[in-house]
Amino acid sequence: MxxxxxxxxxxxxxxxxxxxxxxxxxxxxxxxxxxxxxxxxxxxxxxxxxxxxxxxxxxxxxxxxxxxxxLAQLSRRLWPAVLERLGPGAAAVEWEPKGGIVVATTDAGAAALTAFADGQRGAGVRCERLDAHQLAAAEPALTRDVAAAVYYPDDAQVQxxxxxxxxxxxxxxxxxxxxxxxxxxxxxxxxxxxxxxxxxxxxxxxxxxxxxxxxxxxxxxxxxxxxxxxKPRRGDVLITAPMPPTVFHKVYDADYVGAVGSSDAALQSSAVVESTRGGPLLLGSSRRQCGFDDRLRPDSLAAIARKALRLYPILADVAIMRAYGGFRPYVAxxxxxxxxxxxxxxxxxxxxxxxxxxxxxxxxxxxxxxxxxxxxxxxxxxxxxxxxxxxxxxxxxxxxxx
Structure with missing residues (x-):
């Protein structure tokens, strides 16, 4: 050479x-x-x-x-092999292939979610429409005011x-x-x-x-x-006090995809609710372009809480233990x-x-x-x-x- x-x-x-x-x-x-x-x-x-x-x-x-x-599909295929190679060290990763459920609470949102899932299915993503009974069995505490729900068995979570x-x-x-x-x-x-x-x-x-x-x-x-x-794109998360088993998948409103894909610098928020092994729930999510300003903003936290309650009314009496925010690397x-x-x-x-x-x-x-x-x-x-x-x-x- x-x-x-x-x-x-x-x-x-x-x-x-x-x-x-x-x-x-x-x-x-x-x-x-x-x-x-x-x-x-x-x-x-x-x-x-x-x-x-x-x-x-x-x-x-x-x-x-x-x-x-x-790239996401490739990564999802690779994760189990990576964890196997890590051996005993994989336990700390807290790999949890719990699946995700995306819900729409309006007729317009249901139509958009159905079309989005159809396109993903054509690209090889495993997903299936849940009827009201299936959704209630999967997430008993979730609001019944849902126009459409799609289950993604390959969604997972790590610490x-x-x-x-x-x-x-x-x-x-x-x-x-x-x-x-x-x-x-x-x-x-x-x-x-x-x-x-x-x-x-x-x-x-x-x-x-x-x-x-x-x-x-x-x-x-x-x-x-x-x-x-x-550029940095700010996001905030609320963490509840530890709870008994309440949320069994990563559950989010179909608006999440639009918030992620938005290029608007102003606050974008959607409901994302998921459990952790320790018991607290993670409530998200928000996006805002504000440079490296690391202040927690009340409007962001309020939007997250309000939209999480829309999906899980049971959270109305649950204490928020803490909140945190961070910066995501954003490209236009x-x-x-x-x-x-x-x-x-x-x-x-x-x-x-x-x-x-x-x-x-x-x-x-x-x-x-x-x-x-x-x-x-x-x-x-x-x-x-x-x-x-x-x-x-x-x-x-x-x-x-x-």
Missing amino acids: NSAAPRTAARGTDVLIIGGGMIGCALADRLALAGASVRVCERGGVASGTTAHGEGNVLVSDKGPGPELA PAAAATALLGAAVAAGAIVETRCAVTGPLIEGGRLVGVRTTDGPRRADLVINAAGPWSGAVSELLGAPIAV DHLPVIGPDPRLPGLWHATGHEGAGIGLSVGTAHLISAALAGQPDEIDLAAFAVDRPAVIAEPRTEHVTR
Whole structure:
């Protein structure tokens, strides 16, 4: 191999991953397994950003036919094998393939949900319409004021921080190095190629650098000289006091799909209700573009509570234990950014998954590992290309350290 040419095979390649969230941890695990020499640089603590502020969804129910759904289906197929490989460490992941139920509470919503499910079914998604009796048996506490309901048996859930930590633990066992409190401050470029990064702990050289910094990926990409338009999108979650078994699936209103797909910067909310193994319920969801403003907003929390009550009236007397919010990596065309950056050899991106990063993580890692090894895959990375119009960003004058 010409020493000046990019090294494309994962085995024997020095890979530096920027970001220790779910995507970065999945990449570390998969690339270390493939024989790469892996280093993770994380500005804060492992799984301390977006990953620590999510619900752990592994969903196919919320994606229409297209490349993101194909990636979700691939990821869902991969998750059980990944968990089996983790062995005893998989227990902490709290994998729960409980299935999802999407409900519509209006006739218009029912028509839209039915059409959406028909399209998904044509793309290979398992889903089935539930009648009133089946729905009541599946979710006894759910409102009876439902115009349509669709069941998705392949929807699942994990404990996100624990899942990320388990994957990173497997990577470390395979030889990966993890550096926390290690912020990237700039690029190392030789001959027009990225050969590493400058960090607060000194320079770190690598054959390949992967930007997996989630909502901070835009800032990181600008520091490296190849800006991409990944922005933070705020979301909030309410957590109830522990409850006896009340909600048995991930249940959400059909409005959720529209809220996810909206590009409106203003508050978007929908009802999402699901249980946890510890007993509390997670109530979501909201989306708002407000930069990195981390204040909890009363209007967002009120909208979440109001819509959750619409689905589960029994929650009226249940105490809210706490609320939290976080930032999702948002791209205007609602597709992840996965693959090499044609402007800067040596730089790859794995970001922009917004609220789907937990579920899509292992599929994303699989795609990148296969691409680096020159192996064909069932999903074309072109759909997630870095140089598409929604992603390429103009440089700004200010810089933010990751």
